[in-house]
Every structure is written in C-alpha cells, then in structure tokens.
Amino acid sequence: MENKGTYYVNTDMGQDKKKIQHRAAVLMLQGTASDVGKSIVTTALCRLFLQDGYQPAPYKSQNMALNSYVTLDGKEIGRAQGVQAEACGLPATTDMNPILIKPIKDMYSQIVVHGVPKMQMSAMDYRNHFLPQAKTIVLDALDRLREQYDIVLMEGAGSPAEINLKDRDIVNMNLAGWADAPVLLISDIDRGGVFASLVGTLELLEPHERARVKGFIINKFRGDLALLQPGLDWLTERTGIPVLGVLPYIPELRIEAEDSVVLDELQYRRQKEKEIDIVVIRYPRISNFTDFDALGWEPDVVVRYVSTADELGEPDVIILPGTKDTISDLTFLRERGLDRAMKEQRHEREVQLVGICGGYQMLGEKLLDPYAVESEIKQAEGLGLLPLVTTFAKEKRTVRVKGTAAKECPLRMGENKETGLTIEAYEIHMGITERDASAGLRSEGYRPLFVLNTDLTETKEIEDIKEAVSSAEEVKTRHLEGCGAADGKVWGTYLHGLFDNDEFRRAWLDGLRLQKGLSPIGETFQAAVYKTQEFDRVAEIVRNHLDLEQIYEIIGSRNKQMI
Numbered sequence: 118m119e120n121k122g123t124y125y126v127n128t129d130m131g132q133d134k135k136k137i138q139h140r141a142a143v144l145m146l147q148g149t150a151s152d153v154g155k156s157i158v159t160t161a162l163c164r165l166f167l168q169d170g171y172q173p174a175p176y177k178s179q180n181m182a183l184n185s186y187v188t189l190d191g192k193e194i195g196r197a198q199g200v201q202a203e204a205c206g207l208p209a210t211t212d213m214n215p216i217l218i219k220p221i222k223d224m225y226s227q228i229v230v231h232g233v234p235k236m237q238m239s240a241m242d243y244r245n246h247f248l249p250q251a252k253t254i255v256l257d258a259l260d261r262l263r264e265q266y267d268i269v270l271m272e273g274a275g276s277p278a279e280i281n282l283k284d285r286d287i288v289n290m291n292l293a294g295w296a297d298a299p300v301l302l303i304s305d306i307d308r309g310g311v312f313a314s315l316v317g318t319l320e321l322l323e324p325h326e327r328a329r330v331k332g333f334i335i336n337k338f339r340g341d342l343a344l345l346q347p348g349l350d351w352l353t354e355r356t357g358i359p360v361l362g363v364l365p366y367i368p369e370l371r372i373e374a375e376d377s378v379v380l381d382e383l384q385y386r387r388q389k390e391k392e393i394d395i396v397v398i399r400y401p402r403i404s405n406f407t408d409f410d411a412l413g414w415e416p417d418v419v420v421r422y423v424s425t426a427d428e429l430g431e432p433d434v435i436i437l438p439g440t441k442d443t444i445s446d447l448t449f450l451r452e453r454g455l456d457r458a459m460k461e462q463r464h465e466r467e468v469q470l471v472g473i474c475g476g477y478q479m480l481g482e483k484l485l486d487p488y489a490v491e492s493e494i495k496q497a498e499g500l501g502l503l504p505l506v507t508t509f510a511k512e513k514r515t516v517r518v519k520g521t522a523a524k525e526c527p528l529r530m531g532e533n534k535e536t537g538l539t540i541e542a543y544e545i546h547m548g549i550t551e552r553d554a555s556a557g558l559r560s561e562g563y564r565p566l567f568v569l570n571t572d573l574t575e576t577k578e579i580e581d582i583k584e585a586v587s588s589a590e591e592v593k594t595r596h597l598e599g600c601g602a603a604d605g606k607v608w609g610t611y612l613h614g615l616f617d618n619d620e621f622r623r624a625w626l627d628g629l630r631l632q633k634g635l636s637p638i639g640e641t642f643q644a645a646v647y648k649t650q651e652f653d654r655v656a657e658i659v660r661n662h663l664d665l666e667q668i669y670e671i672i673g674s675r676n677k678q679m680i
Contacts, residue, residue, distance in 0.1 A: 141174075141263040142672040143298040145329075147273035147289055149314035153305035154336040156197040157655065158364070159272045160372055163204040164656035165665070166268050171674070174213065174266040175201035178255035179274060179288040181218040181226070183404035183441050184374070187543040187613075191516045192232020193217060196407065197272070200373050204652045212258040216251060216287075218243075220402070221442055221491065230254065234513050234547075248285040255287050256295060268672065271298055278321035290326040299331040299671045302358075307337035307366060312348055319356055331671045332361035334663065339366045362663035371414065371651040373407040392417045393629055396432040398455060398476075399424045400446035404439040405545070408473055411616045411644045415626060426458035433629055434469045435459050437476025439613065443507075443548070444486065444497045447479050456500055463502075463606060469529075469629070470502060470607045474546050477599070477609030481505030482553045490547050502607045503600050504563055507548040517543045518612070520569035522621075523597060527564045529605040531627025531637040538621050540567060542612035550600075550611070566599030566610055617644045 144162070148155045159175060166173040175198050186199025186209060194214035202209035217229035224240045228247065231254075238247060262269050277289035277300075286292070293300050304314045319327055333352065338345065342363060349360045397409055399422040406422075413420040423429060440446040450456045462468040472480040481499040483506045486492060490509040499505075522528070522538040530538075601608030605628075616622045619640060627637030 141266050142268045142674050143263070143271055143296050144268065144668070144672045145271040145273060145293045145296070145298040145300045147277050147293075147300050147302055149276055149278075149302065149304040149318045150308075151275050153303050153308075154364070155272050155303055156201070156374075157367075157370070157372060158303055158334060158336065158659065159270050160197075160201045160204045160652070161655045161659040162270055162668075163201050164652045165660055166270075167205055168653075168656060171267040172207075173205050173268040173270055174207060174262050175205065175272065176212070176259055176262055176269050177214050177272040177274070177288070178259070178292055179216040179218065179251070180214050181220065181274065183219055183402065184407055185217065185219070185229075185405065185545055187515050187517055187545060188232060189517065190232075193229055193234075193513070193515045193545060194232060196373055196405075201270070201272075203648065204656075212261050215254050215258040219404075219441055222402075222445065227441075231258075232515070244282075244285060248287060251287050252295075255292065259296060268674070271296065273300075276318060277326065278318045280321060290322065290329065293329050294325070298329070300329045301332050301334055301361065301668070301671075302330050303334045303336055305337050306335050306345075306363075307339065311335055312352055315352065316355060319358075330358055332359050332664075332667065334361055335363045337366040338363045359664075359667065361667055362659075364659060364662050367655065367658060370655070371410070371647060372655060373410060389419065391419045392633070392635060393419070393434075393626060394430065394432040395420045395434045395436065396429055397422050397436045397438055398450070400440060400449045402441040402446050404441050405474070405613050406438055408438060408613050408616060409436065411622060411647075412626075414642065414644070414647060415622075416641055417630070417638065418626065424453065426454045429455075429458055429462065431466065432462070432468060433633070434471060435462065437470070437472040437479055437609075439473055439545075440475035442491050443475040443478050444484055444492050444494050446475065447484070447497060447499070450479070450500075460500075460502075467606060467632075469605070472503075472609030473615070474544075474611050474613060477503075477611060478505075478507040478548050478550060480607065480609045481507055481550065483507070484548075485509065503602070503609060504553045505550050505600060505609075506553045507550045509548050511547075513545065513547045515543075515545050517541070518569045518598075520567045520596075520598065523565045523568050525564040526566050527601040527603050527605045528566065528608060528625060529628035529632060530624040531631055538618075538624060540612070540615060540618045540621050542614045542618070544611045545613060546611055552600075562603040563600050564603060565597035566601055566608060567597070567612070569596045569598050619643050 146155050146159050163173050163175055177195060177198055180195035182195045184196040185193045186196045187193060188209045188211060192211045194209060194211055195217055198214040199209040202213060211232040215231055219227040219229060221227055221237065226238060227234050228236050228238055274288045302315060302318065304311045315333055353359055395412055395418060397420060409420050412418050459470060463470055478484055479500055480503045482501055482504060484497045484499055485508045486495055488511050490511060519541050599610035623640050630637055
C-alpha cells in the first residue's frame with residue numbers, strides 16, 4: 118500500500134513524537150449519535166476490504182457495553198470488536214478494544230483495560246483520574262495494529278459533538294487527530310432529522326476537526342432515493358463534503374449487536390406466531406443478550422424480550438439472561454412481580470425456567486458479596502429454585518471452554534441426545550457458584566449439566582475466596598458445570614454462547630417440541646455458517662451503495678479488484 122514506510126506521529130498531550138517504520142492506512146467511522154450504525158458499517162467495511170485483498174483490523178479505543186466478547190487468550194473486549202475481527206478473518210485481541218467500560222449502576226462502572234478488570238469508578242473519577250493516563254494505552258494499541266495490518270478501521274463512540282466531553286476525548290476527534298485519520302460521518306435517517314444532525318454536528322466541531330470529515334454516509338433509508346436527492350445535493354453544496362452513499366434499511370439483520378438499545382426494536386416488532394415461544398427477561402443491566410440470537414433464527418421459535426409480568430403471556434421457556442448487577446436486577450424482578458409470575462408459570466403450565474450466568478446465580482438460594490464486587494449489598498436471597506449459593510470473587514473468570522453434556526444431564530433433549538453432545542462456549546463472571554451445604558436432602562434431585570475440560574484449581578479466583586470453598590475436593594470437581602432439576606424444568610449455567618452450538622440447540626428445542634406433542638425437526642442451520650453468510654450479505658449491500666473508489670482514495674489506497 119502507498120502509505121507504508123517511515124512516519125512521525127505528533128502525540129501532542131505531553132508525549133514525544135514516535136517513529137513508526139510500518140503504518141497501516143486508517144479510516145475512522147464516527148456518528149451523529151449512538152446507534153446510527155457505526156458498528157455495522159465498520160463490520161461491513163472490514164469484510165469488504167478483506168474481500169478486496171487487504172488485511173483489515175477493527176479498533177475502538179474506548180467502548181461502553183455490557184455485551185462483551187472473550188478473546189482466545191481469555192480477555193474481555195466489546196462484542197462489536199470481536200465480531201468485526203471475525204469479519205476480518207482474524208482472532209480478536211485486546212488491542213482492538215483496549216478500554217472497555219461496563220456500567221454497574223448509574224454513573225458507576227467497571228473499567229476493563231486490555232481485557233482485565235482494573236477498577237470500579239464513578240463517571241467523574243474516570244474523567245478526572247483515568248482519562249489523563251488513557252491516551253498512552255489507546256495509542257500504543259493502535260500503533261501495534263498499524264504495524265501488523267493493512268487498514269485499521271477505527272470506530273468512534275456516541276457523537277464527536279459532545280462539547281462537554283471533548284477536552285478529554287480519547288475516542289472521537291482527538292483520536293482522529295492523533296492518528297491523522299480521515300473521518301466518515303454516519304447518520305441514521307430512520308430516526309428523522311438527518312440533515313440537521315449532519316450539519317449540526319459539523320457546526321459544533323472546531324475547524325481542524327471539521328477538516329477531517331471527508332464524507333457522509335446516510336444509513337437506514339427506506340424510501341425512494343429520487344425524493345431524497347435534492348436534500349443530498351443541498352447537503353454537499355452547504356458543507357462542501359460529499360455524500361459517499363445512502364445505505365438501505367436492512368431487515369432481519371443477523372450480525373450480533375453490542376448495545377441493548379436494539380432490543381427496543383425487537384420488543385415492538387410484530388412477532389409471528391411460531392410453535393415454540395421463548396421469553397427473555399429484559400432487566401436494566403442485561404448483558405450478553407446475543408446469547409439468544411441463534412434461537413431467534415430458528416424457523417419454529419420466537420424470542421421475546423419482556424420487562425413486566427403482564428408481557429409474559431404463555432411461553433414455553435422463560436430465560437433469565439446475564440446481568441452486570443445480579444442483586445439489583447434480582448430486586449427489579451421482585452419489584453415487577455416477575456419472580457412470582459415465573460414460579461406460577463412453572464407450577465401451573467410446566468414452563469421451563471433457564472438461567473444464564475447472572476440469571477443462573479439468581480435461581481439459587483443465596484448471593485454473597487463479601488468484597489462489594491457488584492454492590493454494597495453483602496447478602497441477598499435468591500429465587501430458591503436451585504440449591505446453590507453464589508459468592509462474588511475479586512477476580513473475574515473469562516475463559517473459552519469445551520465440553521460435553523454430563524452423563525446425568527437432566528435437560529429434556531430430543532431423540533435421546535442427553536449424553537454425548539459436545540459444546541463450545543465462554544464464561545464471563547465474578548461469582549463462584551456451589552451447592553448449598555445447608556440444603557441437605559433438598560439438593561439430591563439436582564444434577565450437573567456439563568463436563569468441561571478446564572480446571573479452576575490454579576486460578577486466582579479460587580485463592581480469593583478459598584475461605585468460602587468448603588473442601589479441596591469441591592474445587593477439583595468444578596469441571597462439572599451447571600445445575601438442573603431432575604425433571605428438567607429448572608436449570609442454569611455460566612456458559613455464554615451455549616445456543617450457538619447447533620447440535621445442542623436443536624436437540625434442546627426438539628425436546629421442547631416433544632413435550633408439546635410435536636415431532637422433532639432436527640438440524641435446521643449452522644450458526645457459524647449463518648454468521649459468515651451475513652458478513653458477506655451486508656458487505657455486498659454496502660458495496661452496492663457506497664462510493665468505494667472515493668473511500669479508497671480518502672484512505673490513500675487503491676481497490677485491488679480494480680487494478
């Protein structure tokens with residue numbers, strides 16, 4: 118590529134110039150607001166550049182999200198960058214998202230640096246005490262990516278026109294300046310006011326920031342382009358900046374989302390009646406909601422996200438998903454009467470209750486937080502549906518795992534597939550969950566779900582709460598994962614991504630079908646293939662609606678397909 122060689126980067130806030138021997142091209146995608154499509158457009162361009170013969174890589178210096186992704190080396194980053202790495206054909210690394218902010222409660226977050234939780238801070242403390250040192254972290258990560266790949270696609274956050282935050286910005290225009298990156302500004306026409314959003318954003322930028330904006334992308338258009346054209350012409354004449362393309366609204370998008378704001382659309386979308394109705398509880402700190410994407414892709418399944426007891430209806434399954442604040446979200450369930458409604462559904466209609474990660478912890482007898490890891494509440498009563506006690510540890514467990522269904526796995530599966538099923542998944546949690554020693558005979562009717570090929574005996578989390586572990590033997594048997602009632606009506610696990618396993622997902626769904634008197638239908642699709650096809654589908658849509666030649670010119674490269 119034309120821009121490889123020796124470069125100097127002026128890192129103005131007190132750092133000396135850095136000499137870099139090999140520097141990839143950079144292109145920054147910023148938006149006029151959150152949820153305008155920055156992540157999806159970045160993902161599509163990742164795939165496009167890969168298709169065109171380059172090796173791209175994604176990058177977001179600072180991300181705020183509860184839907185996270187575990188790298189191969191067991192580190193935690195924002196899910197969007199993990200998905201974008203997959204679109205690039207790369208294993209994700211923490212350089213792609215060196216700082217991850219995970220909100221715990223209003224104005225208070227866990228700060229994850231290069232995949233490891235470092236501290237919990239208020240928004241003000243983060244701004245005053247962490248951001249001054251963050252520049253080095255994010256630039257070093259970007260430098261490493263630019264030394265390894267051809268094009269780095271930098272995703273901004275929120276809006277670059279948040280003038281109250283600009284003086285210590287490390288994710289939008291300041292970062293673009295440090296990297297000397299051209300910027301494409303994206304706006305969502307579906308929410309209205311697209312021209313005001315674009316022009317207003319430019320007006321709030323400093324002249325040198327405005328000069329970095331090399332093109333506009335208008336996203337989620339549903340109408341007749343001929344009717345929009347006069348506005349596009351006016352926009353170019355008014356600003357001197359070209360519109361590089363108008364992207365259509367893409368229905369049934371099957372690329373994992375990062376921000377739970379997308380659930381607003383799912384919640385109000387008219388759902389078709391299907392044979393299996395699965396409800397996911399949407400509490401305030403829901404995390405890793407993409408665990409259930411593959412279930413929603415199944416032809417016989419509808420997945421609904423609800424927040425009140427009145428919305429439950431008559432589902433076949435109620436899922437308690439992951440959460441960043443288990444005890445607070447458990448309180449939310451009780452305040453909304455969801456706890457009572459779920460138990461009534463279980464007894465009256467034999468609805469299956471499932472807990473994933475934080476939801477798994479809620480299903481137990483007690484939750485203990487002696488180190489105030491998640492909240493100031495040191496102890497809370499669980500829902501009492503599984504004989505378990507969870508103790509929150511100081512260290513987070515983030516790991517990818519493989520395993521099989523346990524011999525006595527109590528899950529109701531189709532076609533006698535209770536055993537022998539293999540699974541791959543990942544864990545992200547700060548709790549250790551074990552049998553309640555006081556449960557006595559009440560715990561005899563419960564069985565582990567999976568046998569994993571990992572051993573926790575060497576991890577820091579065991580050291581941190583070894584007082585809470587009653588015996589060394591219990592530690593050694595922790596490769597037995599999850600817990601379920603013998604009748605399969607209640608079960609829980611720490612495993613995220615469990616339903617991405619095709620054989621397991623379909624066997625479990627067919628077990629539900631048999632319970633309802635329906636015939637099993639077997640495998641319907643492969644989730645990994647679906648994801649690959651979706652990357653290609655979205656890339657093709659973007660290719661057909663953006664001026665790629667102009668984009669290549671902006672980043673100082675050429676389209677290899679045109680050479």
